[in-house]
Amino acid sequence: MRRRPDDGGWNPYFAGALVGLLAIASAYATTIWLGKTTYLGASTTFVRAAGFIERSIAPDHVAANTYYTKEKVKVDWQFMLVLGIFLGAAVSSLTDRSFKMERVPPTWERRFGPSGARRAAAAFLGGIVAMFGARLADGCPSGHGLSGLMQLSLSGFVALALFFGTGVLFAHLVYGGGEK
Amino acid sequence: MNEQYLGLLTGFLFGFLLQKGRVLRFDKQVGAMLLQDMTILKFMLSAILVGMIGIHLLSDLGILKLSHKPMNIGAVVLGGILFGAGWAVMGFCPGTSVGALGEGRWHAIFAIAGMLGGAVLYAELYPYLTTTVLAWKDYGKIGLPAALGVSHWLIIPVACALYIGLFAWFERKNL
Numbered sequence: 001m002r003r004r005p006d007d008g009g010w011n012p013y014f015a016g017a018l019v020g021l022l023a024i025a026s027a028y029a030t031t032i033w034l035g036k037t038t039y040l041g042a043s044t045t046f047v048r049a050a051g052f053i054e055r056s057i058a059p060d061h062v063a064a065n066t067y068y069t070k071e072k073v074k075v076d077w078q079f080m081l082v083l084g085i086f087l088g089a090a091v092s093s094l095t096d097r098s099f100k101m102e103r104v105p106p107t108w109e110r111r112f113g114p115s116g117a118r119r120a121a122a123a124f125l126g127g128i129v130a131m132f133g134a135r136l137a138d139g140c141p142s143g144h145g146l147s148g149l150m151q152l153s154l155s156g157f158v159a160l161a162l163f164f165g166t167g168v169l170f171a172h173l174v175y176g177g178g179e180k
Numbered sequence: 181m182n183e184q185y186l187g188l189l190t191g192f193l194f195g196f197l198l199q200k201g202r203v204l205r206f207d208k209q210v211g212a213m214l215l216q217d218m219t220i221l222k223f224m225l226s227a228i229l230v231g232m233i234g235i236h237l238l239s240d241l242g243i244l245k246l247s248h249k250p251m252n253i254g255a256v257v258l259g260g261i262l263f264g265a266g267w268a269v270m271g272f273c274p275g276t277s278v279g280a281l282g283e284g285r286w287h288a289i290f291a292i293a294g295m296l297g298g299a300v301l302y303a304e305l306y307p308y309l310t311t312t313v314l315a316w317k318d319y320g321k322i323g324l325p326a327a328l329g330v331s332h333w334l335i336i337p338v339a340c341a342l343y344i345g346l347f348a349w350f351e352r353k354n355l
Contacts, residue, residue, distance in 0.1 A: 007202065013347070015201030016223035019194065020230025026190045027235055027244050033186055037244040040194065042275035043295075050299035067306035077187035082278055084191020085198065089282030092199035102285040105206035105271065120290040123270050127277075127294020128301065130266025134274060135302040136313065137259025138249050141267075142275040145224060150231035152324045152335055153248040159260045164213070166264025171213030174268055 008096055023150060030077065038077060039151070041143030043134040045082040047071045111175045137162075195279050198223075204279040206271035206287075213268050218355040225343045232339065236332055248323055254316035270294065 009015075023040055030038035051073030055062040062068050093099035104119045112118055134140040137159050139148065145163065148156020198204050201223045211217030238244045267273055270291045272280055277295065280288040302309075325332040 009202035010200040012201045012203065012219045012223040013226045015197050015203075016226030017230045019197050019201075019223070019227035020232075020234070022190070022193050022197065023227060023231040024234035024238065028238060029186060029190070031244045034183055037247055039247060040190075042273075042278075046274055046295050046299040047303065050296045050303065053296065054300060054303075065303050065306070066310075067303040075184065077183045080184045080187030081191035081194065082275070084188045084193075085195035085275060086191075086278040086282040087188075088192040088195025088197075089199040089204060089279035090195075091192075092196045093283035096200075098199070098202075099284045103287055105210075105285070105287070107207045107210050108271070116287070119287050123272075123287055123290040124294035124297070126266045126268070126270030127291040127296075128266070128298040130263050130270055131274065131295035131298025132302050133259045133262025133264070133266060135259070135299060136309070137256050137263060138252070140263065140274045141224070142273070144249060146227055146231070148249060149228045150235050151246045151248060152232065152236075152332055152339070153246075153251075154319070154322050154324050154327050155249045155251040155256050157324060158251065158256050159249075159263075162257060162260025163264045163267060166261045167213040167268045168215065168264075170265045170268035171210055175210060175214060 007098060009098065019146070020150075023146065034077060039143070039147035040081070041078055041139060041147060042082050042085070043131065043140040043143060044071055045079045046131055047135065048073050048076070048079055107175060194275075195282060198276065198279050199283055204272075204276045204283055205285065206280070209273070209276065210268070210271050216355065218350045222347060222350060225346065229340055229343050232336060236336060246323065248321040250321050251319040252314060252317070253319065254313040258313055266298075 027037050027039060030036065047067070048071065051062055051068045051071075055073060062073065090099070103116045104114055108119055112122075137144060138155075139159060141160065141163060144156045144159035149160060201219070202208060203220045203223045208217060208219050212220045235244070235246070239246050270277075272288055272291045274295060277288045277291045281292065323332070325335050328335070
């Protein structure tokens with residue numbers, strides 16, 4: 001086993017195990033401070049952020065929407081968690097020099113060429129489909145995957161298997177399997 | 181501590197570790213889906229293994245509560261399939277997209293914009309979905325131990341053995 005990846009990152013088992021400890025500490029801290037055990041997740045924040053944007057254009061429409069009312073358009077613990085992910089990744093990458101401005105990722109470029117517009121359009125369309133799916137399933141790889149499997153949730157096992165299984169199928173269709 | 185500060189601090193540490201584990205990148209995510217680079221699975225299953233033991237210990241001691249998401253069959257199955265398809269094309273998941281932006285991979289901004297659009301679309305269609313897909317069959321907020329009618333301390337060692345077995349296989353295959 002390589003102790004460190006080639007690019008100076010941490011061993012993924014080690015970094016992952018630390019996330020496991022963080023998840024335990026976080027479940028404990030939210031129980032104490034929020035009065036309710038709250039697990040790591042990310043996708044509900046996209047609903048709240050979308051609600052904020054939509055509310056600035058059509059406030060009455062958002063107020064009347066049952067889903068926004070259910071999920072509550074507000075800056076809560078998870079909203080700040082998602083902002084924190086951005087900051088943590090920025091600090092980590094800037095301090096170990098792995099920060100890199102990237103317009104088109106290498107795997108994408110090998111298959112679809114250097115066009116930034118093509119990559120942007122695909123990321124946008126993929127994003128719409130993925131978030132619609134995450135909201136329907138009521139979770140993403142953080143909420144269903146990490147937090148769900150940690151708790152041995154039945155829905156977590158089914159969701160993660162489908163996320164990954166369908167992901168494998170589509171990745172092979174889109175990027176073509178085999179060539180490394 | 182205030183709710184927002186606690187979230188920000190937790191997120192900061194989460195983002196820092198996600199970046200150090202190098203799991204935020206498009207190439208790592210798609211690499212896993214192409215079954216060529218299992219870094220994200222090593223990372224994720226290690227977190228799950230450690231968290232699973234700790235969370236269940238604290239839950240047994242009455243210190244915290246489990247919070248299962250509902251096993252609503254239509255929602256989880258259709259949602260899971262749609263998410264997987266979008267994830268492969270986008271190359272990020274919701275949490276890692278903002279982290280990828282933080283490490284300079286700015287094309288993640290289009291993925292984030294798309295996901296905000298997907299959230300709007302879902303909110304608009306929600307009333308229709310509650311009477312269709314979401315109304316099919318809901319098995320409720322249930323854990324695997326309750327579904328199988330056994331103690332979680334019987335499942336946890338089996339899950340640990342399974343995850344460690346996968347790690348051994350990844351390393352042997354140099355994935």
